Amino acid sequence: MITIQQKISGNFRKQHGEDVFCRIRGYISTLIKNNMPVIGSLDKAIEDVPPLP
Numbered sequence: 217m218i219t220i221q222q223k224i225s226g227n228f229r230k231q232h233g234e235d236v237f238c239r240i241r242g243y244i245s246t247l248i249k250n251n252m253p254v255i256g257s258l259d260k261a262i263e264d265v266p267p268l269p
Contacts, residue, residue: 243258243261244258
C-alpha cells in the first residue's frame with residue numbers, strides 16, 4: 217500500500233502521514249467490500265456518525 221503512494225507523489229514526510237493514509241485506505245477498502253457507498257460513508261465519518269448498513 218505504501219509503495220502506491222511513493223510511486224504517485226514521492227514519499228511520506230512523517231510516520232503519522234503514513235499511518236493516516238493506511239487507515240483511510242483500509243476504511244475505503246472495507247466499505248467497497250461491504251457494498252456501501254464510499255462518498256456518503258466518508259461524509260458520515262467526518263461528521264462522526266457511524267455508517268449503518
